[in-house]
Amino acid sequence: MKRWLLTGGVGFIGYHVAEALLARGDEVEIVDDFSESPYPTRYKRRNEGHLQSRFSQVSVVEATVTDRDRMNALVKGKTGVIHLAGLAGVRPSFASPARYAEVNVQGTASLFEAAMAEGIRNFTFASSSSVYGNSTPLPATEDAPCTEPESPYAASKRAAELLTKPLCAIRPEARCVALRFFTVYGPRQRPEMAITLFMRAVIEGRPITMFGDGSMRRDFTHVDDITRGVVAAADDFAYTDPTDGSVSRNQGVRILFEDGSRIVFRLSGTGTEGATLRVYIERYVGPEGDLRLDTADALAPLIAAAQEVADISGYTAMDRPTVIT
Ligand SMILES: NC(=O)c1ccc[n+]([C@@H]2O[C@H](COP(=O)([O-])OP(=O)(O)OC[C@H]3O[C@@H](n4cnc5c(N)ncnc54)[C@H](O)[C@@H]3O)[C@@H](O)[C@H]2O)c1
Numbered sequence: 057m058k059r060w061l062l063t064g065g066v067g068f069i070g071y072h073v074a075e076a077l078l079a080r081g082d083e084v085e086i087v088d089d090f091s092e093s094p095y096p097t098r099y100k101r102r103n104e105g106h107l108q109s110r111f112s113q114v115s116v117v118e119a120t121v122t123d124r125d126r127m128n129a130l131v132k133g134k135t136g137v138i139h140l141a142g143l144a145g146v147r148p149s150f151a152s153p154a155r156y157a158e159v160n161v162q163g164t165a166s167l168f169e170a171a172m173a174e175g176i177r178n179f180t181f182a183s184s185s186s187v188y189g190n191s192t193p194l195p196a197t198e199d200a201p202c203t204e205p206e207s208p209y210a211a212s213k214r215a216a217e218l219l220t221k222p223l224c225a226i227r228p229e230a231r232c233v234a235l236r237f238f239t240v241y242g243p244r245q246r247p248e249m250a251i252t253l254f255m256r257a258v259i260e261g262r263p264i265t266m267f268g269d270g271s272m273r274r275d276f277t278h279v280d281d282i283t284r285g286v287v288a289a290a291d292d293f294a295y296t297d298p299t300d301g302s303v304s305r306n307q308g309v310r311i312l313f314e315d316g317s318r319i320v321f322r323l324s325g326t327g328t329e330g331a332t333l334r335v336y337i338e339r340y341v342g343p344e345g346d347l348r349l350d351t352a353d354a355l356a357p358l359i360a361a362a363q364e365v366a367d368i369s370g371y372t373a374m375d376r377p378t379v380i381t
Pocket residue numbers: 063064065066067068069070087088089090091094100119120121122140141142143144145159163182183184185236237238239240241246
């Protein structure tokens with residue numbers, strides 16, 4: 057049986073990764089600090105409760121990944137480390153750059169050091185598409201230089217990549233993977249993320265707030281695809297496409313701010329461009345560190361177009377604010 061140390065396992069993506077590993081019978085020890093930022097702790101307690109009520113092979117430890125002694129102890133006996141804990145979010149990182157550096161850089165380094173000392177081969181961690189900045193030609197590729205991050209958050213993720221890369225290089229037996237997630241959506245999504253805010257506004261009949269000048273394009277990736285990718289990376293890249301074996305590109309939901317007056321949720325790459333949902337925008341707020349464009353050429357989202365739309369309405373209905381008290 058595989059034994060995982062999963063950091064950030066009661067967060068949005070971490071919940072789904074934990075669920076996937078536990079459902080196939082693996083043992084999962086979750087580390088999370090249950091912090092109030094960037095969204096309330098009660099969401100994380102809810103996720104913890106749901107995992108513990110469904111699976112007996114999960115344990116949850118409340119600790120910070122910057123605590124070296126705790127990390128040294130927690131990696132013992134593990135098959136691999138999946139490190140998803142971190143401070144997410146571009147905009148809040150401008151207010152707390154030191155904290156972002158501490159958690160995302162030092163925290164990753166501490167955990168990586170602990171894993172190496174324990175002789176763990178598999179170290180998989182969450183980076184971000186934000187490392188591409190605005191200077192990377194699109195669609196972005198893995199070997200792009202990524203030298204101009206646009207925010208402290210992006211810089212912290214790039215720093216973690218750069219820090220672990222040479223350490224991985226001297227361990228040819230190791231499997232170290234930094235996964236550059238392109239904005240993720242789906243059930244249990246972080247409540248402060250744009251797509252959650254947009255969909256809640258739609259459900260409640262409110263206008264949405266738009267950041268930036270309206271020229272942004274953004275691809276989103278369903279959390280089920282992210283989960284498959286994380287598990288495959290942690291499993292030594294034994295990736296199997298559950299659909300037809302073909303790798304699709306740029307599927308998922310794309311948000312277009314069209315003519316500055318409306319937003320269109322549009323399915324891309326599937327030939328179903330007609331599947332749109334229009335929402336009205338009330339006001340504009342200046343951008344801070346947001347990417348103008350964010351499209352990928354290396355993702356393999358796998359869910360059928362119609363289901364994507366159903367999932368959006370499904371999860372926002374489930375996650376309406378009244379559900380969390
Ligand atoms: N959601 C996205 O669209 C997206 C995109 C790119 C990258 N990422 C990265 O993926 C990872 C997971 O993102 P998410 O959306 O699930 O965010 P999330 O905030 O829901 O999950 C992160 C978890 O890490 C925990 N955490 C934060 N600081 C910690 C610390 N010092 N010690 C232990 N735990 C700590 C939080 O309590 C939270 O439960 C993050 O590293 C994020 O930067 C997410």
